[in-house]
Amino acid sequence: MKQDLPETLAPQPAPGASAASTTGEHTPDTLAALLATQREAFLREPFPAWSTRARHLRALRDVLFANQDALADAMNADFGQRSKAEVALAEFVVLKQEIDAALKHGERWMRPQRRRAGKWLAPGRAKVVPQPLGVAGIVVPWNYPLLLGASPLVCALAAGNRALIKMSELTPRTSALFADLIAQAFAPDHVAVVNGDAAVGAAFSALPFDHLLFTGSTRIGHEVMRAAANHLTPVTLELGGKSPALIGTQARFDYAVDSLLLGKTLNAGQTCIAPDYVLLPRGSEAAFIARARTRFETLYPQFATNRDYTSIISPRHFERLERLADEAQAAGAQLHPLGPRDAATRQFAPVIVTNAPDSTRLMQEEIFGPLLPIVPYDTLDEALRYVNARPRPLALYLYADDARTVDRVTHETVAGGMSVNETLMHIAAEGLPFGGVGASGMGAYHGYEGFQTFSKMKPVFTQARLNARGLIAPPYGKLFNTLIRVMLRF
Incomplete structure (x- = not known):
């Protein structure tokens, strides 16, 4: 969660650029030159045919999936x-589904859409023409480096754009391999990967892209938006936040616990849409902990040597999670570990947390790891007030089978996305956009909404040869006044 022989499978460096220049050290000047090279190339081909776009998508698919094992090995080494x-x-x-959908529907997405011109402009014609924006910038986080680098790229390519991609320095092997693979499939004036530290990332975000998509923390999202504002660059921000899960009073309780544990243990909770805390009926806390412990032992037997559970990305991130837990415990919370933790291997089994004060950082910050506070409630009204008193989340999860509860939670909360009786899976639904709201982000991508994000949906009005435009032109007089009265009549 991150192109054909004549033009892109056999990269031909553009003037002033080379394949090596897309993966080496960068300065603001070299980044600006790379952007200028892509923009010049875009102006030479501002509206690629669908056959060209489809070739690019297939080339991306082929080079990444031919190297699936190498990419998985690189991620394993990085984590x-x-x-x-x-x-x-x-x-x-998820990436294959994104590419397949674009290949299946993209030609239809790029067709002009007829719109109503209105009776007063008849017989003129109106339409919306999806137009490539130009050069897109994509900033990729470390937690799902392939998906969150390639998925926005699919949308950008389907829309006919060129792209620069900034990978994370926390996954250096994956980032380097991704850069090499992209360089095999694309000329640098079409798609290029930039690697480097936070300073390179800041310079990248300050470039005058035609659109910038950033996935990462809310804190860095503020900085990216400020940098983009200098050029009025439109942004899509996919941020994080505290995504709540709500277990209804009539929910299938064991199923809900099992499902939430799957969502919290995937990638060791290092997922922007992982459940961040659970609201559950008061009195069911002990049952939640017991069921979670039993289920975790089933999912990850012999945890110390289990290869299905992902490590925390770095010692710094591991220590941060420990501090969040220790601070909450010092403030009166109880910790209920489901397994051991090991700083040497950065294996961190989930910890259920009860009675954590709202003032603790555990309850204020996005956790981004396998700590899971549970918060009891007495009434649905109370649970909804708790959710709505906090910044709007990227995801909301509801476990309920009664239509009244589903309807109330759907309509009385605001979140980037929602799943009912499931966790995480809305991001994999082919036809659903993915995006945040408020503090959890702005804009969306995936599927058709991703195509729209990287397109200018240009409105075009075509006047008919025979038209009545002259009737509402100066000099204004009696006929004009009569027409205006007719046009304003209710």
Whole structure:
């Protein structure tokens, strides 16, 4: 969660650029030159035919999936342990669906859409023409480096754009391999990957892209938006936040716990839409902990040597999670670990947390790891007030089978996305956009909405040869006044 022989499968460096220049060290000047090279290339071909766009998508698919094992190995090395099964499920399967959908529907997406001109402009004609924006910038986080680098790229290519991609420095092997693979499939004036530290990332975000998509933390999202504002660059921000899960009073309780645990353990909770806390009926806390412990032992037997559970990305992130837990415990919370943790391997089994004060950082910050506070409620009204008193989340999960509860939660909360009786899976639904709201982001992509994000939906009005425009032109007089009265009549 991150192109054909004549033009892109055999990269031909554009003037002033080379394949090596897209993967080496960058300065603001070299980044600006790379952007200028892509923009010049775009102006030479501002509206690629669908056959060209489809070739680019197939080239991207072919080079990434031909190197699936190498990419999984690189991620495993970067994380210390990254489940190969999870990489296949959460990155490659979702990415394949994104590419397949674009190839299947993209030609239809790019067709002009007829719109009503209105009776007073008849017989003029109106339409909306999807037009490529130009050069897109994509900033990729470390937690799903393939999906969150390639998925926005699919949308940008389907819309006919060129793209620069900034990968994360926290996954250096994956980022380097991704850059090499993209360089095999694309000329640098079409798609290029930029690697480097936070300073390179800041310079990248300050470039005058035609659209900038950033996936990452809310804190960095503020900085990216400020940088983009200098050029009035439109942005799509996919941020994080505290995504709540609500277990209804009539929910299938064991199923809800099992499902939430799956969502929290995928990638060891290092997922922007992982459940961040659970609202559950008061009195069911002990049952939640007991069921979670039993289920975790089933999912990850012999945890210390289990290869299906992903490590925390770095010692710094591991220590942060420990501090969040320790601070909450010092403030009166109780910790209920479902398994051991090991700083040497950065294996961190889930910890259920009860009675955590709202003032603790655990309850204020996005957790981004396998800590899961549970919060009891007495009435649905109380649970909804709790959710709505906090910044709007990227995701909301509801476990309920009664239509009244589903309807109330759907309409009385605002979130980037929602799943009912499921966790995480809305991001994999082919026809659903993915995006945040408020503090969890702005804009959306995936599927048709992704195509729209990277397109200018240009309105075009065509006047008919025979028209009545002259009737409402100066000099204004009696006929004009009569027409205006007719046009304003209710």
